[in-house]
Amino acid sequence: MKYTLLLIVAFFTAIPVLAADGWIRYSNPRFGYAAEAPPGFTLTQESDNGDGATFESKDGARLLIFGAFVEGGAFTADIRQRIAWDNQQGWQVTYDKVTPGWASYSGARGGDILYSRAVTLCDDSAAYFQLTYPRKALKAYNSLVNRMVTSLRPSTGCNHAPAAAPN
Numbered sequence: 101m102k103y104t105l106l107l108i109v110a111f112f113t114a115i116p117v118l119a120a121d122g123w124i125r126y127s128n129p130r131f132g133y134a135a136e137a138p139p140g141f142t143l144t145q146e147s148d149n150g151d152g153a154t155f156e157s158k159d160g161a162r163l164l165i166f167g168a169f170v171e172g173g174a175f176t177a178d179i180r181q182r183i184a185w186d187n188q189q190g191w192q193v194t195y196d197k198v199t200p201g202w203a204s205y206s207g208a209r210g211g212d213i214l215y216s217r218a219v220t221l222c223d224d225s226a227a228y229f230q231l232t233y234p235r236k237a238l239k240a241y242n243s244l245v246n247r248m249v250t251s252l253r254p255s256t257g258c259n260h261a262p263a264a265a266p267n
Contacts, residue, residue: 123247126153127255131167133219133227136251138163138244152228161233161241165252173224179203182228186214204249211235215245221254228252 122139130150137143141155141163152166170178179198183205187193191214196205206215213235218228229252233241 123251124155125251126155126165128152128165128167128227129256131221131225131227132254132256133167133221134251134253134255135165135227135229136248137165138248157233159234159237161231161237164230165228167221167225167227169223169225170220171224175200175218175220175226176203178226179205179218182216182218186216208235213238213241215241217249217252219252219254227254 124137127134137155145154155163191207193207
């Protein structure tokens with residue numbers, strides 16, 4: 101019984117794994133998605149409810165990776181609401197691309213850049229990452245974002261999220 105309980109706890113715990121190239125593979129069994137955090141980022145917090153994690157880097161960048169239920173499966177409406185919330189927080193969203201299977205948007209606030217990506221999952225849920233980083237590091241992060249975009253995808257069963265271009 102004790103081993104069964106340990107196995108259950110291990111199954112429902114999100115697992116960050118360091119790859120040989122320094123990228124951290126984050127898998128979330130609650131929502132069934134995976135994503136990668138760039139080299140130089142450290143896991144600083146996992147959510148209490150098991151929906152995601154926060155990673156931070158020494159240059160002040162912050163990466164939120166999380167899953168959420170999308171009310172009624174209205175993915176595009178959910179993304180439009182998230183864009184509106186970010187605008188209310190002072191972000192000037194200057195780019196957005198929203199499709200039925202994935203979405204990306206970006207903007208700026210003061211000296212920081214925001215990049216957000218989402219993909220649909222099974223059971224009216226979605227996986228997201230939101231990266232904020234110093235504007236002075238824009239070129240360095242542009243090269244990292246492409247890999248992060250392609251890494252955010254379903255990890256179990258439901259593989260209907262398209263492997264679309266990073267824009």
